[in-house]
Amino acid sequence: MSSARLDARLAQDSYPVAELPLCQLRLMDDARFPWLLLIPRRPDVSEVFDLDEADRRQLWHEASEVGRMLKALTQADKINVANLGNVVAQLHVHVVARVRDDDAWPGPVWGHGQARPYDLNELAGMRDHLLAQLDGLNLQP
């Protein structure tokens, strides 16, 4: 994150995966759900509509393409895409793969029970899968 310092809570709860044109892509440390975060490298922004129009378009472009990729990778039933930000003010968009028998279905994942941290093998495997898929995406503006 060159042009915006990453919030401490986001840093603690997730692992870095890749730098996209606008966003840092991170993996939430909760093996119950394939759960990504996109965090625009812009300081002092909390709401999507506080980005300028070019950044706003790029954020949703990246979130959409990442969501499509994650759905294909995980064979999910539905992708949840959300900017909440009630706890962490720094603008971040959740992209979460949901299946009908996951731990929280059909409810939301936020605030549901306790996260199950990845072990090192799971984490490495998940990052490798994600990086291989990201390679094929066109994320340029």
Added chain:
Amino acid sequence: MSSARLDARLAQDSYPVAELPLCQLRLMDDARFPWLLLIPRRPDVSEVFDLDEADRRQLWHEASEVGRMLKALTQADKINVANLGNVVAQLHVHVVARVRDDDAWPGPVWGHGQARPYDLNELAGMRDHLLAQLDGLNLQP
């Protein structure tokens, strides 16, 4: 909704407010939270990334401008913007105004307790406020 039939559950749980260029704008019948839905008039679409690019841009444009308007109108602390769709398959985006002492803060509104239906006066007042504010928005593509 001319070109896509509105899902029965969405119809039951919310009131129509306005037709935007792409979406029908509806008010969720839950007076605990100022809570809007944007439903693109496109049949058989569940995921944001299943829209074509022009529609996808327009959806987020409408959601952003509506979110900005709702924040100003309600003096909210944060706007939550989300496409979940675990229960209702028809593509719909939630735009919810949150304040630090609302009934679910800082948790998500989905699945939180029981909705409190608007009474007729509240509903008419809320619709009038929304329609007055919408008048000033530029929602064209």
